[in-house]
Amino acid sequence: MASSSSVLQCLVTLTCLVLVTQTAVPQSYRSIKTILLNRASESKLPEQCLPSCEGHTADHVRDPSRCDQYWICLPNGTLYEQPHVCPAGWIVNIDKLVCEPEIEGSEQCNIPDPECDPSIPKVCFHKDTCPDRDEGIFPYADEDDCSVYHACHFADVDIKCDPATPYFNGQECVDDANQCCKCQAVCDLDWTFIPDPFDCHSYYLCQDLNGSIAGGKPYIATDEEKFTCPEGEAFDASTGLCSKSAEPCDTKCGGNSFTSAYTTSATTMIFTPIVSH
Ligand SMILES: *[C@@H]1O[C@H](CO)[C@@H](O)[C@H](O)[C@H]1NC(C)=O
Ligand SMILES: *[C@@H]1O[C@H](CO)[C@@H](O)[C@H](O)[C@H]1NC(C)=O
Numbered sequence: 399m400a401s402s403s404s405v406l407q408c409l410v411t412l413t414c415l416v417l418v419t420q421t422a423v424p425q426s427y428r429s430i431k432t433i434l435l436n437r438a439s440e441s442k443l444p445e446q447c448l449p450s451c452e453g454h455t456a457d458h459v460r461d462p463s464r465c466d467q468y469w470i471c472l473p474n475g476t477l478y479e480q481p482h483v484c485p486a487g488w489i490v491n492i493d494k495l496v497c498e499p500e501i502e503g504s505e506q507c508n509i510p511d512p513e514c515d516p517s518i519p520k521v522c523f524h525k526d527t528c529p530d531r532d533e534g535i536f537p538y539a540d541e542d543d544c545s546v547y548h549a550c551h552f553a554d555v556d557i558k559c560d561p562a563t564p565y566f567n568g569q570e571c572v573d574d575a576n577q578c579c580k581c582q583a584v585c586d587l588d589w590t591f592i593p594d595p596f597d598c599h600s601y602y603l604c605q606d607l608n609g610s611i612a613g614g615k616p617y618i619a620t621d622e623e624k625f626t627c628p629e630g631e632a633f634d635a636s637t638g639l640c641s642k643s644a645e646p647c648d649t650k651c652g653g654n655s656f657t658s659a660y661t662t663s664a665t666t667m668i669f670t671p672i673v674s675h
């Protein structure tokens with residue numbers, strides 16, 4: 399009698415807990431998730447990447463992040479949807495807002511803001527590099543699970559990718575495993591050695607060639623910064639050095655790191671036929 403009533407009470411309590419959880423906590427969770435999902439489905443550039451037409455009716459306007467293109471404000475005060483891109487090697491003359499050949503010694507082209515260039519892969523944020531801002535929602539990668547991401551915005555929110563697109567690439571969930579955040583070689587300190595996620599015999603020396611880190615922006619390491627360990631050695635991420643003891647090494651991404659060893663045409667295998675007597 400007593401036990402069945404406590405079961406009943408427990409059930410009531412559980413129901414209450416479930417109700418409380420559903421009504422109170424997930425309210426913000428749901429709205430953050432909606433914002434993130436909407437953002438992922440938008441391919442538009444962030445607002446700060448577009449110039450404003452205020453005071454520039456029927457005029458040319460500077461691009462806030464690039465010096466090789468400018469924009470046009472229509473007579474009705476709206477921005478024409480496409481920028482005017484200068485020919486290769488030409489940059490915008492800031493005073494006249496026309497394209498001119500880049501002259502040595504003239505104002506250098508700005509570093510295109512990676513946030514504003516859809517062709518530049520976006521750097522994955524990790525919790526400890528969540529931007530130090532109060533406003534906004536910043537999705538960041540899970541250290542262990544590619545199919546989960548989190549959002550830093552007041553509270554932490556965990557979001558799981560759909561099974562059809564199980565890999566979080568720093569911006570959205572995609573179906574390409576090699577875009578997972580753990581496959582990104584991110585330079586966030588100058589003059590450091592970082593592993594190559596696609597080849598454990600290679601590494602990158604972050605050199606901040608374009609001044610991105612100095613400008614407060616981690617970037618994805620480039621081919622110019624890639625080096626290979628000496629024959630028979632592998633890169634050891636814990637020491638930042640190539641060593642023999644790091645072999646056999648473990649390549650994180652790409653899936654077929656060992657196939658290449660068996661497909662080199664330089665190796666000729668000689669088969670000795672077994673002759674039965
Ligand atoms: C301004 O003109 C462009 C081009 O005709 C048009 O697409 C746009 O909707 C107009 N905007 C407004 C606010 O009238
Ligand atoms: C520097 O910028 C150039 C031109 O945008 C780009 O091709 C190159 O990969 C960048 N290098 C680094 C290290 O980011």
